[in-house]
Amino acid sequence: MQTENWTEFYSLDLDNRRRARRVNQQIDVRYVFSGQAVRSSVALNVSATGARLLLNPSPPGETEMTLQLADKVDVLARTVWEIPLGGGKRIAGVAFEGVSPDQKAALERLLEDMVAVAA
16 A cells, blocks of 8 residues: 655644554554444554554544454554544544453564564
8 A cells, every 4th residue: 555654744733642652653453343344444553551553533423443454463552542634534543452461462463564664
């Protein structure tokens, strides 16, 4: 997926308010809300506990989604905040939920790979 650098487009406050280290690197994501079609977008940053995503508007009342990060890790995620952007897009912060030990290990490998690529 070819994307613009959204961190340049949209000034983001990257102060770390999370419990886990955040890797500020864009990666491709796929996401789906219950009963909806799978959509593609980008994560602007990722941590072991959540991510900041560029998304289309969610269906009314939907805050939970299945999220696939970089074709490597599937997790359940819940929207905890969002900021509307023009063109029907939004920036959303999501928290990962019900992460199994296997998913946690896969997330850790993904984060290590992201740090290695950025170095």
